[in-house]
Amino acid sequence: xxxxxxxxxxxxxxxxxxxxxxxxxxxxxxxxxxxxxxxxxxxxxxxxxxxxxxxxxxxxxxxxxxxxxxxxxxxxxxxxxxxxxxxxxxxxxxxxxxxxxxxxxxxxxxxxxxxxxxxxxxxxxxxxxxxxxxxxxxxxxxxxxxxxxxxxxxxxxxxxxxxxxxxxxxxxxxxxxxxxxxxxxxxxxxxxxxxxxxxxxxxxxxxxxxxxxxxxxxxxxxxxxxxxxxxxxxxxxxxxxxxxxxxxxxxxxxxxxxxxxxxxxxxxxxxxxxxxxxxxxxxxxxxxxxxxxxxxxxxxxxxxxxxxxxxxxxxxxxxxxxxxxxxxxxxxxxxxxxxxxxxxxxxxxxxxxxxxxxxxxxxxxxxxxxxxxxxxxxxxxxxxxxxxxxxxxxxxxxxxxxxxxxxxxxxxxxxxxxxxxxxxxxxxxxxxxxxxxxxxxxxxxxxxxxxxxxxxxxxxxxxxxxxxxxxxxxxxx
Ligand code: NAP
Numbered sequence: 001x002x003x004x005x006x007x008x009x010x011x012x013x014x015x016x017x018x019x020x021x022x023x024x025x026x027x028x029x030x031x032x033x034x035x036x037x038x039x040x041x042x043x044x045x046x047x048x049x050x051x052x053x054x055x056x057x058x059x060x061x062x063x064x065x066x067x068x069x070x071x072x073x074x075x076x077x078x079x080x081x082x083x084x085x086x087x088x089x090x091x092x093x094x095x096x097x098x099x100x101x102x103x104x105x106x107x108x109x110x111x112x113x114x115x116x117x118x119x120x121x122x123x124x125x126x127x128x129x130x131x132x133x134x135x136x137x138x139x140x141x142x143x144x145x146x147x148x149x150x151x152x153x154x155x156x157x158x159x160x161x162x163x164x165x166x167x168x169x170x171x172x173x174x175x176x177x178x179x180x181x182x183x184x185x186x187x188x189x190x191x192x193x194x195x196x197x198x199x200x201x202x203x204x205x206x207x208x209x210x211x212x213x214x215x216x217x218x219x220x221x222x223x224x225x226x227x228x229x230x231x232x233x234x235x236x237x238x239x240x241x242x243x244x245x246x247x248x249x250x251x252x253x254x255x256x257x258x259x260x261x262x263x264x265x266x267x268x269x270x271x272x273x274x275x276x277x278x279x280x281x282x283x284x285x286x287x288x289x290x291x292x293x294x295x296x297x298x299x300x301x302x303x304x305x306x307x308x309x310x311x312x313x314x315x316x317x318x319x320x321x322x323x324x325x326x327x328x329x330x331x332x333x334x335x336x337x338x339x340x341x342x343x344x345x346x347x348x349x350x351x352x353x354x355x356x357x358x359x360x361x362x363x364x365x366x367x368x369x370x371x372x373x374x375x376x377x378x379x380x381x382x383x384x385x386x387x388x389x390x391x392x393x394x395x396x397x398x399x400x401x402x403x404x405x406x407x408x409x410x411x412x413x414x415x416x417x418x419x420x421x422x423x424x425x426x427x428x429x430x431x432x433x434x435x436x437x438x439x440x441x442x443x444x445x446x447x448x449x450x451x452x453x454x455x456x457x458x459x460x461x462x463x464x465x466x467x468x469x470x471x472x473x474x475x476x477x
Pocket of ligand 1 (some may be wrong): 361431433
């Protein structure tokens with residue numbers, strides 16, 4: 001048995017502390033006001049884990065590690081600084097792919113070394129437990145690599161965001177999953193069975209592609225958080241394979257976190273997991289769906305008239321959606337908010353759990369604009385209660401989350417998704433550029449309801465005009 005040195009003690013202590021910081025970080029991230037602190041705590045945890053790893057006595061030369069750090073920082077830092085908030089889901093997918101490449105490579109190298117943590121053992125000497133850990137590592141790792149690149153390609157529109165389906169696809173995928181698990185079983189039974197290991201690896205790469213192909217771009221954020229969970233499991237398995245505690249803990253946290261997030265997102269969309277993975281949501285909607293409501297033209301209102309109504313409203317509920325994020329209209333929205341408040345009106349924000357393109361998307365951009373968290377109604381039922389007595393509901397670049405078909409039309413793909421009911425307010429103003437559909441690609445009959453008035457244009461521009469008109473009202477008095 002090797003001796004436990006003081007260097008080992010420092011390494012294990014840094015890993016323990018890193019794990020505590022990861023857990024504290026996750027805890028802080030659950031409260032919007034502490035989210036920034038949460039990121040700092042998590043980053044501190046990562047720094048401690050890296051420092052601990054650098055002290056490992058098995059490191060022979062630091063040259064390549066340093067080169068990797070420098071290249072990673074040069075590529076990663078500007079990418080993270082430049083990427084717009086709306087492109088965050090594909091950016092996350094992209095970075096998951098790299099994490100998963102690392103886990104897969106470690107798995108392959110470890111298998112070659114006989115699962116000895118890099119000390120040059122032989123495959124025949126590998127235990128069944130180590131074989132299981134390495135098998136799971138390459139299965140989840142390789143699947144995450146190709147799956148994440150596919151998700152990135154779909155969201156970045158490098159490949160079509162529509163589901164790519166063929167007859168018998170689910171059966172093919174289930175068979176491939178079955179063969180992968182048989183290979184894993186053979187590997188565990190006989191760790192020296194290299195064929196089983198490499199078949200498993202190859203199948204996992206292929207599964208990442210074939211499982212993401214039939215899923216529409218709209219469901220990609222759920223898929224990304226599921227892949228995040230797989231990357232966590234791969235990291236955890238790596239931890240078991242090379243005897244690294246911080247990898248086991250951090251991987252388990254990521255695995256559980258990603259899974260819970262996927263479940264929460266599917267629940268907020270009222271979709272089952274099975275429906276997302278096998279349902280090909282986002283396929284071209286039935287012909288009838290698109291022409292629905294086409295006979296009736298939406299009514300419009302001028303910014304001047306809308307400004308008058310807003311200036312004299314005592315209760316305004318703003319429903320922001322993806323379009324607000326695209327237009328980066330949050331700052332001018334705050335200006336409008338302050339003007340209405342100055343005029344004596346109360347302003348609240350109805351924030352839907354799946355508004356935008358990632359969980360918390362609108363919370364983040366509104367808090368970036370300095371809007372008080374107390375003004376946000378994050379529970380759909382609470383927001384609907386406030387809408388009942390509101391004078392004006394202002395929909396800014398939102399569509400699916402205010403589609404009445406989700407409650408009224410059983411044939412709608414959105415049916416069952418909890419939605420806001422802005423039409424219960426006295427007047428509804430909808431700010432959007434034209435007749436574009438939302439993420440689900442279906443028409444929205446809200447736009448042709450009696451009390452709905454459209455303010456066509458880019459969200460930032462329209463809100464700017466409203467601000468100007470309300471200010472002009474003041475000057476006119
Ligand atoms: P949405 O249904 O995608 O609608 C966004 C609307 O914004 C579009 O109809 C578009 O209409 C308008 N728009 C786009 N750019 C604009 C601009 N510059 N100025 C003004 N308007 C603009 O958005 P949502 O209501 O936020 O709903 C989110 C959807 O994403 C839901 O279907 C949800 O299930 C899905 N989703 C969300 C998540 C998540 O985690 N948040 C995850 C997966 C899926 P025009 O083209 O006419 O302007």
